[in-house]
Amino acid sequence: MAGRCRLVVVVVVVVAAALLAAAASAGGSGGKSARFELLRLAPAASLAELARMDGERMAFISSRGRRRTAEAASAFAMPLSSGAYTGTGQYFVRFRVGTPAQPFLLVADTGSDLTWVKCHRHPAAAKNTSSPLPAVSSHQRTFRPDKSRTWAPIPCSSATCKESLSFSLAACATPSSPCAYDYRYKDGSAARGTVGTDSTTIALSGRAGKNAKLRGVVLGCTTAYSGQSFLASDGVLSLGYGNVTFASRAASRFGGRFSYCLVDHLAPRNATSYLTFGPNPALSSSSADAASCSSPAAPPGARQTPLLLDHRTRPFYGVTVRGISVAGELLKIPRAVWDVEQGGGAILDSGTSLTMLAKPAYRAVVAALSKTLAGLPRVDMDPFDYCYNWTSPSGRDVDVAAPKLTVHFAGSSRLEPPAKSYVIDAAPGVKCIGVQEGPWPGLSVIGNILQQEHLWEYDLKNRRLRFKRSRCTH
Numbered sequence: 001m002a003g004r005c006r007l008v009v010v011v012v013v014v015v016a017a018a019l020l021a022a023a024a025s026a027g028g029s030g031g032k033s034a035r036f037e038l039l040r041l042a043p044a045a046s047l048a049e050l051a052r053m054d055g056e057r058m059a060f061i062s063s064r065g066r067r068r069t070a071e072a073a074s075a076f077a078m079p080l081s082s083g084a085y086t087g088t089g090q091y092f093v094r095f096r097v098g099t100p101a102q103p104f105l106l107v108a109d110t111g112s113d114l115t116w117v118k119c120h121r122h123p124a125a126a127k128n129t130s131s132p133l134p135a136v137s138s139h140q141r142t143f144r145p146d147k148s149r150t151w152a153p154i155p156c157s158s159a160t161c162k163e164s165l166s167f168s169l170a171a172c173a174t175p176s177s178p179c180a181y182d183y184r185y186k187d188g189s190a191a192r193g194t195v196g197t198d199s200t201t202i203a204l205s206g207r208a209g210k211n212a213k214l215r216g217v218v219l220g221c222t223t224a225y226s227g228q229s230f231l232a233s234d235g236v237l238s239l240g241y242g243n244v245t246f247a248s249r250a251a252s253r254f255g256g257r258f259s260y261c262l263v264d265h266l267a268p269r270n271a272t273s274y275l276t277f278g279p280n281p282a283l284s285s286s287s288a289d290a291a292s293c294s295s296p297a298a299p300p301g302a303r304q305t306p307l308l309l310d311h312r313t314r315p316f317y318g319v320t321v322r323g324i325s326v327a328g329e330l331l332k333i334p335r336a337v338w339d340v341e342q343g344g345g346a347i348l349d350s351g352t353s354l355t356m357l358a359k360p361a362y363r364a365v366v367a368a369l370s371k372t373l374a375g376l377p378r379v380d381m382d383p384f385d386y387c388y389n390w391t392s393p394s395g396r397d398v399d400v401a402a403p404k405l406t407v408h409f410a411g412s413s414r415l416e417p418p419a420k421s422y423v424i425d426a427a428p429g430v431k432c433i434g435v436q437e438g439p440w441p442g443l444s445v446i447g448n449i450l451q452q453e454h455l456w457e458y459d460l461k462n463r464r465l466r467f468k469r470s471r472c473t474h
């Protein structure tokens with residue numbers, strides 16, 4: 001066992017050294033971490049608006065699943081949903097690219113496998129385009145690859161382009177042409193550009209003014225796009241699981257893991273959440289990692305469950321749900337609903353707001369919750385099926401506690417979200433059962449509202465998901 005353990009450690013260090021070409025001080029998967037502020041910028045959206053966007057994203061999630069299985073060979077364009085990046089219900093991070101570093105604001109998205117920024121092409125190159133898409137205009141904040149000493153295009157003949165970038169175009173004009181991508185959106189909008197590598201600069205946590213450079217990060221330079229989807233941000237930070245995602249890359253430099261804590265979605269806009277690469281001080285188990293060869297134990301107060309990095313759900317992160325209980329009673333939900341093999345399965349998604357449960361699970365959950373709430377007057381409120389008037393005739397909120405909902409994961413861990421995460425304030429005095437019905441067969445999606453007020457750690461190295469109740473105040 002000890003020998004096997006040492007081998008694992010050596011492999012990790014070699015991989016880190018080879019991939020990163022980082023400063024000698026990087027220290028493999030040492031105790032350093034880097035932290036981004038997660039910002040919410042768009043004005044608060046109505047729940048109906050959130051549900052509409054979730055629906056479009058769901059179309060993306062399910063079309064992606066199909067593409068991976070049936071159309072993998074023929075498809076060159078990755079379908080994404082329109083509205084996935086409009087900014088509402090999304091979290092943004094500040095991100096610096098190139099040398100010297102140019103600042104951007106990107107959507108942090110666990111469902112993306114390409115990090116890209118809007119790019120400004122050299123005027124001569126911009127003229128020679130067969131693309132019908134309008135070019136990124138120069139008054140927008142754009143990345144200028146020609147102004148970065150460290151930008152290196154990836155040729156379309158390279159193995160990286162052909163094998164690792166699932167979204168790259170198959171056609172290659174000449175072997176040295178840059179590796180091109182064409183993201184197609186459900187509503188006909190699209191983003192096009194070429195892929196290269198460049199350095200990114202990230203702030204190290206707990207060390208004011210101290211930065212780390214991550215070299216050779218795969219980055220898309222989007223020179224043309226259409227659609228409303230990209231107006232709110234300068235691009236997308238890929239937190240999905242894949243060979244070239246930012247999450248995989250940054251995690252390999254910082255302890256093999258990343259984490260985020262989402263404040264209440266109704267909290268003031270200035271309340272800050274963080275995205276952390278490396279050990280999170282609030283969930284610190286790094287010393288335990290070093291001491292034990294097996295998977296690290298969850299620190300006190302934290303729960304853990306296997307993280308499923310299945311090719312069928314990539315770049316999304318899957319979890320094994322064992323069941324859901326309401327008020328202590330385990331609901332009767334067919335096992336197939338949680339089983340990827342049988343057309344089900346569950347993923348965690350930072351880009352979906354409302355949790356979406358495949359039909360049989362949805363039916364069981366709302367039946368159980370609504371039974372307990374049956375004494376309250378029903379109210380119609382889009383997009384939910386079950387809304388209640390929580391105001392008594394005297395004008396005060398009625399004193400009815402929502403029943404406790406528990407999601408049971410593999411590994412005997414339980415997510416016990418606060419009631420406000422699933423019986424949601426929809427209007428003054430009105431609360432709704434805040435889950436949506438998803439198609440069956442189909443994936444269920446644990447959205448960012450159900451994830452709120454928890455710290456979530458994606459331990460890619462050990463394939464573990466850890467979570468812990470937190471107010472996310474620091």
Ligand SMILES: *[C@@H]1O[C@H](CO)[C@@H](O)[C@H](O)[C@H]1NC(C)=O
Pocket residue numbers: 128129173
């Ligand atoms: C314009 O682009 C096409 C295809 O990418 C290329 O074959 C052609 O040589 C380019 N023309 C000029 C003037 O750069």
Ligand SMILES: *[C@@H]1O[C@H](CO)[C@@H](O)[C@H](O)[C@H]1NC(C)=O
Pocket residue numbers: 163164165166242243314
């Ligand atoms: C990741 O890279 C490996 C080895 O290069 C390759 O076999 C695999 O298909 C890649 N996976 C994805 C999702 O691109």
Ligand SMILES: *[C@@H]1O[C@H](CO)[C@@H](O)[C@H](O)[C@H]1NC(C)=O
Pocket residue numbers: 268270271272
């Ligand atoms: C947010 O802003 C409000 C008022 O503008 C202020 O009272 C509050 O302290 C701020 N909170 C944080 C976390 O900065």
Ligand SMILES: *[C@@H]1O[C@H](CO)[C@@H](O)[C@H](O)[C@H]1NC(C)=O
Pocket residue numbers: 379389390391392393394395429430
């Ligand atoms: C809820 O009930 C209160 C008191 O019965 C009433 O005044 C209020 O208008 C109702 N609200 C809605 C949204 O129906």
